[in-house]
Amino acid sequence: EVQLAESGGGLVKAGGSLRLSCAASGFTFSNAWMTWVRQAPGKGLEWVGRIKSKTDGGTTDYAAPVKGRFTFSRDDSKNTLYLQMNSLKTEDTAVYYCTTSSIVGTNGNVFDIWGQGTMVTVSS
Amino acid sequence: IVLTQSPATLSLSPGEGATLSCRASQSVSSYLAWYQQKPGQAPRLLIYDASNRATGIPARFSGSGSRTDFTLTISSLEPEDFAVYYCQQRSNWPLTFGGGTKVEIK
Numbered sequence: 085e086v087q088l089a090e091s092g093g094g095l096v097k098a099g100g101s102l103r104l105s106c107a108a109s110g111f112t113f114s115n116a117w118m119t120w121v122r123q124a125p126g127k128g129l130e131w132v133g134r135i136k137s138k139t140d141g142g143t144t145d146y147a148a149p150v151k152g153r154f155t156f157s158r159d160d161s162k163n164t165l166y167l168q169m170n171s172l173k174t175e176d177t178a179v180y181y182c183t184t185s186s187i188v189g190t191n192g193n194v195f196d197i198w199g200q201g202t203m204v205t206v207s208s
Numbered sequence: 209i210v211l212t213q214s215p216a217t218l219s220l221s222p223g224e225g226a227t228l229s230c231r232a233s234q235s236v237s238s239y240l241a242w243y244q245q246k247p248g249q250a251p252r253l254l255i256y257d258a259s260n261r262a263t264g265i266p267a268r269f270s271g272s273g274s275r276t277d278f279t280l281t282i283s284s285l286e287p288e289d290f291a292v293y294y295c296q297q298r299s300n301w302p303l304t305f306g307g308g309t310k311v312e313i314k
Binding site: 129130131145147181183187190191193196198199200 | 296
């Protein structure tokens with residue numbers, strides 16, 4: 085069964101740091117382009133960024149609000165994706181989802197595989 | 209690219225049809241997807257590239273449109289269809305989502 089499972093969320097003070105993990109199973113993680121999407125309480129979905137597979141360069145792209153503060157990485161030997169969040173702000177409070185695509189021909193930008201999400205709360 | 213969804217809320221009864229709109233601030237060609245999200249759950253992909261149903265999605269869900277105007281149609285609402293629906297474009301960077309349409313029970 086294809087699965088993604090996020091962990092590492094919690095309560096942190098503004099200016100602090102947190103690292104989220106996303107464990108993948110049931111598919112070839114090393115070939116996957118992985119994306120983070122977040123959802124503030126009661127709000128819509130926001131694309132945070134993505135990391136390509138190492139065979140496709142392993143490059144990263146970040147949304148403007150998080151660029152310079154968030155870092156994506158991956159450990160293909162552990163089938164795990166990471167999101168390092170530094171200099172956290174109250175507006176980073178959200179459920180963070182990792183997601184990916186199994187749909188051919190969409191450049192990995194349509195998301196049919198999602199984790200359950202992990203909540204990050206940044207207090208002032 | 210800004211995606212504007214309308215209406216914000218749709219109040220309907222089971223068995224009725226639903227028509228949801230997503231308008232893009234500039235052309236996204238046919239690179240538009242639709243997701244369904246229920247409370248406490250992750251989004252679920254329904255439609256991609258404007259009109260392609262994702263695996264396992266019932267035929268009562270259909271998508272249409274191109275360039276700037278898109279529609280998600282639910283032909284006859286089942287009880288499990290009451291949820292929030294989001295559109296998402298993959299034409300231009302950064303990827304963006306619409307603000308959502310809530311389909312609620314009347």
